[in-house]
Amino acid sequence: MVENETGHTGDVAHDDSRRLGVLISGRGSNLQAMINAVAAGSLDAEIAVVISNKQGAGGLDRARAAGIETVVLEHTSYVSREAYDGALVAELRRREVSLVCLAGFMRLLSANFVRAFPHRILNIHPSLLPSFPGLRGQDQAWRHGVKVAGATVHIVTPELDAGPIVAQATVAVEQTDTPDSLAAKILVLEHRIYPEAIGVVLDGSWRIEGRRFLSD
Numbered sequence: 001m002v003e004n005e006t007g008h009t010g011d012v013a014h015d016d017s018r019r020l021g022v023l024i025s026g027r028g029s030n031l032q033a034m035i036n037a038v039a040a041g042s043l044d045a046e047i048a049v050v051i052s053n054k055q056g057a058g059g060l061d062r063a064r065a066a067g068i069e070t071v072v073l074e075h076t077s078y079v080s081r082e083a084y085d086g087a088l089v090a091e092l093r094r095r096e097v098s099l100v101c102l103a104g105f106m107r108l109l110s111a112n113f114v115r116a117f118p119h120r121i122l123n124i125h126p127s128l129l130p131s132f133p134g135l136r137g138q139d140q141a142w143r144h145g146v147k148v149a150g151a152t153v154h155i156v157t158p159e160l161d162a163g164p165i166v167a168q169a170t171v172a173v174e175q176t177d178t179p180d181s182l183a184a185k186i187l188v189l190e191h192r193i194y195p196e197a198i199g200v201v202l203d204g205s206w207r208i209e210g211r212r213f214l215s216d
């Protein structure tokens, strides 16, 4: 493996493992987009496990319907973030997951978790980062009055919503849009770019220069 000056290349993906671990907290529509892309053959990957921090997350039913193993790890059962994240890492490692995909997983991850999967954790965020990080990015964008909104897939680093950007897509904000209609438009983008970005990262012909994600 050849490393550039930042020490990060996509070559780690060349172990041929395309096993995904998907972390969710809610309805799981982005998970469904991954399931659909795998089924359609447009995403060459296997979803090895879906882990939720919420017992009733709708995405768990989507996973079960697709025959994917599910795990519920409720953070309320752990004394600290470190303890919870350690349990998450153990579940993912047990299934030999090579890429972790956050899909509406509404928890901050500790630096130790990020270190356990260096440059192997992706997140989808419903805004054009670096604008509007944090909760409900779509609402923040709508309230701010932006004319263009969108979605971002990025590599997860210890800093919230701040890692190298793998993919973005945009949509016009109309005067008639409400927070809900804008969120719905952004969700369509999310479902398109997340499976695509996962494929790019798994293919492995990428590198990071500074904070720029560059693929061949």
Ligand code: GAR
Pocket: 024, 025, 026, 027, 028, 029, 030, 031, 059, 103, 104, 105, 124, 125, 126, 134, 135, 136, 137, 187, 190
């Ligand atoms: C998505 O809109 C995703 O971008 C957002 O949560 C929603 C999950 O929907 N994630 C974040 O805001 C992360 N900061 P889903 O459960 O239907 O995929």
